[in-house]
Amino acid sequence: MSSERLSVGKLPAALLGELLAAAPANDASVVLGPAIGEDAAVVAVPDGALVTATDPITLTSSDAGRYAVIINANDVAVTGARPRWFQVAVLLPPGTDADHVRALFAEITGALDELDATLVGGHTEVTPAVRQPVLVGQMLGTVTTDRIVASSGASAGDVLVQVGPVPVEGAAVLADGRREDLTGLADDLVASAAGAAVEPGISVVDAALSAAAQGATAMHDPTEGGLAAGLHELADASGVRLRLSGGAVDWFAPGVAVCEALGADPWATLASGCLLATFPPEGVAAAVEALRTAGHTAVQLGVSEAGSGVLVDEVALPAPGRDEVARLLGD
Secondary structure (H helix, E strand, O other), X not given: OOOOEOOOEXXXXXXXXXXXXXXXXXXXXXXXXOOOOXXXXXXXXXXXXXXXXXXXXXXXXXOHHHHHHHHHHHHHHOOOOEEEEEEEEEEEOOOOEHHHHHHHHHHHHHHHHHHOOEXXXXXXXXXXXXXXXXXXXXXXXXXXXXXXXXXXXXXXXXXXXXXXXXXXXXXXXXXXXXXXXXXXXXXXXXXXXXXXXXXXXXXXXXXXXXXXXXXXXXXXXXOOXXXXXXXXXXXXXXXXXXXXXXXXXXXXXXXXHHHHHHOOOHHHOOOOOOEEEEEOOOOHHHHHHHHHHOOOOEXXXXXXEOOOOEEXXXXXXXXXXXXXXXXXXXX
């Protein structure tokens, strides 16, 4: 039997109630959670700082629910805060059926379960304004004020560390969106690229919290524009120049192969799943060892110094004008 076709506008109350009832309610600090008729969420915040981040998911409709949770959780975690509460606005194109939205919410709740985070609110509707599902997520978390880490915290002399390979997210999105153009690659390599959002994964939450505990002075989550954009964003935020060795970069081999097959620059390809962190030189060896012991890949890329921009093997690395995934999948 086919699933119920949804009309333009808000979801039917019965379907919305079904979806919200399936969401975990595992946090006693949520005073008022998602419910039909409620306009906002209420969370009791302990002493400290409330950290919030919001990002849309627009470049892919595959696993969009999972991406919405993890991408926003990453942005919170790189401040040293633990992601705890999630809200999401879900815009669905006309013709969407009830089973499709059930699957989307299952992705959301599954990713939240992995992070031990809680859905606290949002909005869902069918609208002709979109041609594919668009999710705008917002993640909130808490951290004590003395443990906040910012992208602007790097100083000259700090050592730059890469945690997690690149490009992981780009590999998954391109293997899904341009699979017909990858027939020249081995099936197992394409499968590894397509499954990269799960293994090695795009979450840097655990890595970021571990790096913060090890004394990271700055952290940044490269996303759109890839590793190149992430490096420039960290350098610009901290007012330093980053000097690194190209041979030290931890590349995700299936992602690089997909980029090469499609004529994309892996430096400028979606890079969620990678964390950039800086540490004082006297603490970097212990930090890298702790990250590796915790199960993360971690390599020293280079150093920060007075100046501006990014140098790779003494050559200026340009900031990308556009992410390669957007270029390849755009109109």
